[in-house]
């Protein structure tokens with residue numbers, strides 16, 4: 001059996017915060033606001049995986065109202081969510097992602113982000129793709145006020161249909 005999941009997230013940008021995408025820190029004097037470390041890509045991938053299996057979403061597993069997730073490393077949240085997905089017998093076929101922000105440019109970090117996500121999930125970097133897009137200066141991402149991420153995950157499970 002195969003299942004597909006979609007994740008989407010957006011975080012405001014603010015001065016003095018780390019700008020983290022898929023566990024990789026980008027060079028910028030601003031970054032994502034968030035209760036956790038704000039890693040918008042890790043959050044979108046987490047929701048894509050949870051959504052494919054239909055067991056919940058990131059806000060249910062790691063509620064922002066819970067102080068234990070304050071400044072949490074989002075890659076650790078991703079690993080924890082994927083452990084639940086794996087425990088149900090699912091494995092990842094591939095992930096595809098899009099990051100939308102005006103700056104910094106994502107392309108120079110693409111291979112590092114692919115490797116970081118792949119390592120967190122125990123899969124090959126070839127199974128993870130990352131694309132950076134601007135928003136043509138339009139909307140919150142285009143005005144530099146926010147960064148958005150989209151992710152789709154294809155999962156497979158052997159033995160039943």
Ligand code: MG
Nearest residue numbers: 009010040043
């Ligand atoms: Mg988020």
